[in-house]
Amino acid sequence: MKLDVNALRYLSKDDFRVLTAVEMGMRNHEIVPTELVDRIASLKHGGTYKVLKNLLKHKLLHHDSSKYDGFRLTYLGYDFLAIKTMVNRGVFAAVGRQIGVGKESDIFEVATEDGTILAMKLHRLGRVSFRAVKSKRDYLRHRTSYNWLYLSRLAALKEFAFMKALGEHDFPVPRAVDCNRHCVIMSLVQGYPLVQVKQLQNPDMVFERILGLVVRLAEHGLIHCDFNEFNIMIDDDEKVTMIDFPQMVSVDHRNAQMYFDRDVECVFKFFRKRFNLSFEESPDDIDGSEVETDENGRPCFSSIAKGAGSLDKELAASGFSRKDQEDIEKLIEGEKDADWDDEESEDVGHSSNSELNESYISGVDSLHLLEQQEQSSDCDKEGRVEKNQQNSE
Numbered sequence: 001m002k003l004d005v006n007a008l009r010y011l012s013k014d015d016f017r018v019l020t021a022v023e024m025g026m027r028n029h030e031i032v033p034t035e036l037v038d039r040i041a042s043l044k045h046g047g048t049y050k051v052l053k054n055l056l057k058h059k060l061l062h063h064d065s066s067k068y069d070g071f072r073l074t075y076l077g078y079d080f081l082a083i084k085t086m087v088n089r090g091v092f093a094a095v096g097r098q099i100g101v102g103k104e105s106d107i108f109e110v111a112t113e114d115g116t117i118l119a120m121k122l123h124r125l126g127r128v129s130f131r132a133v134k135s136k137r138d139y140l141r142h143r144t145s146y147n148w149l150y151l152s153r154l155a156a157l158k159e160f161a162f163m164k165a166l167g168e169h170d171f172p173v174p175r176a177v178d179c180n181r182h183c184v185i186m187s188l189v190q191g192y193p194l195v196q197v198k199q200l201q202n203p204d205m206v207f208e209r210i211l212g213l214v215v216r217l218a219e220h221g222l223i224h225c226d227f228n229e230f231n232i233m234i235d236d237d238e239k240v241t242m243i244d245f246p247q248m249v250s251v252d253h254r255n256a257q258m259y260f261d262r263d264v265e266c267v268f269k270f271f272r273k274r275f276n277l278s279f280e281e282s283p284d285d286i287d288g289s290e291v292e293t294d295e296n297g298r299p300c301f302s303s304i305a306k307g308a309g310s311l312d313k314e315l316a317a318s319g320f321s322r323k324d325q326e327d328i329e330k331l332i333e334g335e336k337d338a339d340w341d342d343e344e345s346e347d348v349g350h351s352s353n354s355e356l357n358e359s360y361i362s363g364v365d366s367l368h369l370l371e372q373q374e375q376s377s378d379c380d381k382e383g384r385v386e387k388n389q390q391n392s393e
């Protein structure tokens with residue numbers, strides 16, 4: 001998705017006030033009635049209407065008059081709110097080119113004041129229309145009006161909390177810098193997704209290292225659940241970094257065995273196909289530690305899970321509750337069933353990667369402050385995630 005942050009420079013304090021008013025209204029309205037926006041924003045002399053027109057022009061809002069006259073945020077509008085908050089906090093000062101696009105996210109480079117480049121992941125968990133999901137299942141009953149806002153934010157919170165905890169336990173993951181709304185800021189990983197790597201100096205060693213990660217995660221009580229060549233980065237020294245954590249589950253999950261085996265199988269399959277590894281000898285020494293394997297040489301989930309640590313429980317206690325976890329799991333299962341229906345595509349438009357190669361936008365830091373509360377981080381020093389906004393229902 002194109003993220004033209006140029007408009008950010010020209011948006012006034014009133015523009016952001018109205019944009020925030022729509023966001024607030026979306027806590028309990030799918031389409032926020034225009035009068036309600038006006039009431040929340042409480043600008044003088046009916047200024048809201050003029051501002052709404054401007055925001056509409058910049059595709060930050062979507063106008064809907066089918067049932068009543070009202071507005072909702074577009075992805076771009078939500079992106080702007082998160083970006084502005086981060087800029088105000090001094091997390092970064094400029095947005096650069098897009099470096100990744102997934103079904104559920106867009107990744108950009110961002111630059112700090114001192115020129116350090118970080119990665120910004122904008123979660124798009126609602127990219128698949130929730131209407132399709134909703135008609136099939138009855139979950140998220142109480143939050144249907146702001147599904148994509150709520151769920152993209154939940155995915156970001158989860159990713160940040162997991163990245164931080166995994167980093168603290170010496171897993172090779174990006175450094176978790178900050179999060180706000182649906183946006184996670186992390187260190188930029190040098191290297192490429194494994195899927196792009198055609199040759200390795202030492203495929204056996206890399207294979208063991210990667211398989212070792214799946215095993216070590218399980219030993220800590222966790223399963224990645226999307227552990228494949230797209231979510232493993234590898235640098236020139238063949239050092240491995242894993243990314244993309246919104247779908248992780250505990251080894252206590254009812255389908256844990258299946259998820260674990262699937263992650264393991266992914267690694268075997270990829271290395272067999274891409275690097276012709278034969279696996280004739282079972283890897284009983286995986287990344288330096290002894291692991292029980294089954295008759296096919298696959299690490300044995302039940303024996304690992306028996307002695308598993310409790311990182312899953314630490315995370316559950318860190319502010320990412322069981323309820324949050326359940327919501328996100330249901331959503332991910334639901335998305336797999338749902339048809340593609342990108343309702344935002346009309347609003348913000350899709351473009352090829354080359355078009356997304358935008359020049360750095362500096363001067364974003366001259367933007368006005370949003371709200372006092374936006375100054376502090378959503379995630380405190382312990383990585384605890386503050387519960388606010390849409391989660392309070």
Ligand code: ADP
Binds near residue numbers: 100101102107174188
């Ligand atoms: P998704 O959930 O959409 O799959 P990912 O977190 O897997 O999102 O990121 C998509 C792509 O963006 C990755 O395959 C990778 O190429 C790139 N990417 C993600 N995070 C980083 C990072 N921290 N540094 C460098 N590239 C990254």
Ligand code: MG
Binds near residue numbers: 102231244
């Ligand atoms: Mg991914």
